[in-house]
Amino acid sequence: MMWADCERAVKDLWIASRPSWRAARAWLRRVLRVLIAGGLLLSLLRFEVPAYGDRDVQLDRMLAGRQFDLAGWWVGAALAKLGYELTAPHDSMTDRDQIAFVQAYMRDVAEFKRLVNQIEIVYADPNIANAAEASAALRAQRDALRASLNARQDIAEAILQEQVQSVLREEGFAIGGQVMPPLRFRFTELPDLLVVSRRDKIERIASRELTTGLALEEKARIEDAVDRRFNVSSLVTPIGGLGAYPTMLPETPALKWVLGVAAHEWVHNYLLFVLSPVGLNFLSDSEARTINETAAVIVEREVRERVAQKYYPELQASLTADVRAHPGADGSFDFRAEMRQTRLRVDELLAQGKIEEAEAYMEQRRILFVQHGYLIRKLNQAYFAFHGTYNADPGGSPAAGKDPVGPAVQELRRRSPSLGAFLREIATVRDFADLQKRLADR
Numbered sequence: 001m002m003w004a005d006c007e008r009a010v011k012d013l014w015i016a017s018r019p020s021w022r023a024a025r026a027w028l029r030r031v032l033r034v035l036i037a038g039g040l041l042l043s044l045l046r047f048e049v050p051a052y053g054d055r056d057v058q059l060d061r062m063l064a065g066r067q068f069d070l071a072g073w074w075v076g077a078a079l080a081k082l083g084y085e086l087t088a089p090h091d092s093m094t095d096r097d098q099i100a101f102v103q104a105y106m107r108d109v110a111e112f113k114r115l116v117n118q119i120e121i122v123y124a125d126p127n128i129a130n131a132a133e134a135s136a137a138l139r140a141q142r143d144a145l146r147a148s149l150n151a152r153q154d155i156a157e158a159i160l161q162e163q164v165q166s167v168l169r170e171e172g173f174a175i176g177g178q179v180m181p182p183l184r185f186r187f188t189e190l191p192d193l194l195v196v197s198r199r200d201k202i203e204r205i206a207s208r209e210l211t212t213g214l215a216l217e218e219k220a221r222i223e224d225a226v227d228r229r230f231n232v233s234s235l236v237t238p239i240g241g242l243g244a245y246p247t248m249l250p251e252t253p254a255l256k257w258v259l260g261v262a263a264h265e266w267v268h269n270y271l272l273f274v275l276s277p278v279g280l281n282f283l284s285d286s287e288a289r290t291i292n293e294t295a296a297v298i299v300e301r302e303v304r305e306r307v308a309q310k311y312y313p314e315l316q317a318s319l320t321a322d323v324r325a326h327p328g329a330d331g332s333f334d335f336r337a338e339m340r341q342t343r344l345r346v347d348e349l350l351a352q353g354k355i356e357e358a359e360a361y362m363e364q365r366r367i368l369f370v371q372h373g374y375l376i377r378k379l380n381q382a383y384f385a386f387h388g389t390y391n392a393d394p395g396g397s398p399a400a401g402k403d404p405v406g407p408a409v410q411e412l413r414r415r416s417p418s419l420g421a422f423l424r425e426i427a428t429v430r431d432f433a434d435l436q437k438r439l440a441d442r
Contacts, residue, residue, distance in 0.1 A: 055230055059196075059206060062225060066218075068191035068209035070244060077186045077246050084154045090162075098159045099311055102255070105156040108149055110253035115142040149251075153187055161185065164262050167306045171420030173270070181273045183266045184246035190239055192219065196226060197233045197385035199355050202347065202401075203286055204385040210236060216377075223378070233359075233381035243268035256315050260304030267296040267423065276427040287405050287432040290389045294409040295426045297392035302419050333372040338365075339398035343384055347401050350381075408435050415442055 060067070090098060115138055122128055122135040165179040173179050189212045196206040210222070219236040226234040240261055242248040247265035249258060271279030271292060278295075281288035308315045342365045349358035359380065366379035376383075387399035391406020400406055409426070412435065416422035429435050 056206060058229070059208065059226070062229065063194070063208055063210070063222070066211055066214065066222065068211050070191075070209060073188070073248075074244055077188070077244075077248075080154065080186070081184055081246055084158060088158065090155050090158045093159075095311075098163075101152075102156055102159050103312075105149070105152055106253045106255050108145060109251055112142065112145045112149060113253070115145065157185060157187065160258065160262065163307050163311050164259055164266070164303060166310070167303050168263070168266070171418060171423075173420060173423075181245070181266075181269050183262060185241075185249045185262050185265065186246045187251040188248050189213075190242060190248055190250050192236050193239050193386070194222065194226070195235050195237060195382045195386045196230070197235075197381040199231060199233050199359075199381060200353070201350055202381050202384045202388065204289070204382070204389075205232070209242070233385075235378055235380060235382035235386065237383075237386055241265045245269055255312060256304055256308050259307045260300040263303035263307075264296045264300035267299050268292065270423070271295075271427055274427050277430045278426065281431075285431070286389075290391055290400075290403065290405040291409055291426065291429060291432065291435065293389040294392045294406045295423060297390055298409070298413050299419060299423060301392070333374075335369070335372075335374060336393075336398040338369070340401070342379070343388070343399055343401035346381075346384065405432050405435075408432070408439060411439055415439070 090101075093101065119135045119138050119142065122138065123131040125131070128134050161183050165174075165183050168174070168179045168183065169177070191209040191212055192214065194206075194208045194210055195204060197204055210219075214222075214236075223234045223236055226232060240250070241264060243265045247262070247269065249261055249265070252258060268279070268282070271282075273279075278288040278291045282292050283289075342362065346358050346362060349355075349361065362379045366376050369376050369379070384399050384401070388397060388401065388403060391397040391400040391403055392410060393406075397403075397406060412425065413419075413422045416425065425438075429438070
């Protein structure tokens with residue numbers, strides 16, 4: 001009798017324990033995912049700074065205390081991502097619920113930015129004697145909304161990551177269902193980028209990420225000091241994303257833009273992950289950088305359209321917003337044509353050794369752009385060295401001039417059977433000469 005009772009008890013315990021085994025298996029899968037992500041976080045962490053030389057050491061000394069602490073940011077972001085992977089609450093949500101969650105999050109981001117703007121207006125109004133008192137209700141709303149956004153940020157990021165990965169998976173970038181490297185990003189305040197170019201030629205020779213929150217006058221002082229010290233052309237410019245791992249994206253309600261930039265930054269990580277020559281030589285070779293950036297823009301544009309159509313078909317075909325937009329621009333002014341003309345003329349003057357004349361011409365053109373609503377603070381060699389690498393527009397980017405690299409990358413995409421095939425071939429391209437040979441052989 002006693003043995004029968006023991007046998008029954010063991011059987012009942014085994015039956016009762018089966019759901020916990022299922023939970024344990026799910027937990028083990030999450031742990032495995034965390035281990036994979038953790039290894040990739042370490043392997044794909046990269047710093048967008050050039051190799052050290054005399055100029056680079058001096059540049060770092062000049063910027064002491066004003067460079068962005070990418071390693072410190074990465075530790076916090078990596079811990080947040082790894083911690084979330086252990087629970088991943090969005091896994092239990094339906095596709096419809098996930099879409100609604102993201103849409104609500106983006107609406108609240110827009111509302112948060114509206115509140116911030118309203119508070120700034122109150123503080124700027126000379127007719128308001130006590131701005132703190134007048135803005136108290138707005139600030140309370142802002143702070144409550146910020147706390148709510150912070151609580152939901154991990155889930156919103158995870159949903160968007162998976163939605164973008166669904167298209168990358170369709171293009172053959174998954175192993176056992178897992179996109180490699182996993183697409184991971186973090187909404188955060190982005191650093192500005194100091195870009196340094198030669199004066200006698202448009203060529204990026206150094207770059208540094210600067211700490212967030214620098215005042216405009218401080219950025220101008222940095223540019224002036226760098227220019228005088230090294231006889232170069234420099235520019236402190238905002239960026240749309242940063243290819244650390246996880247990648248850095250600005251918090252914006254422009255959902256379609258977020259989808260595209262997430263894919264764009266993933267391309268940079270992918271090209272490093274597969275040890276692509278154009279990924280490994282990104283910092284040291286301008287042609288490799290242009291191939292890399294142009295391919296990333298091409299992937300960005302195609303992926304964002306497919307993800308939007310799949311999950312957010314209500315979005316318009318154009319971007320809902322663009323951090324680089326010029327709201328006061330004159331619609332009758334052809335910015336692209338004028339900027340392209342500017343770049344071509346600057347290249348001609350520099351090729352003739354007329355550096356001062358080229359710089360004076362760029363300032364004249366900058367004033368013209370400002371008069372038509374394009375608030376370009378500084379137009380110089382560094383401006384073109386930065387913007388000219390994104391050469392994915394048909395006919396060439398207006399800032400790229402006669403650069404042949406971008407059009408060659410575009411041509412490779414046109415001849416590729418799919419987006420995935422295009423990017424996998426880009427990953428094997430050694431340099432621009434190799435790319436030209438592949439096109440000639442087809």
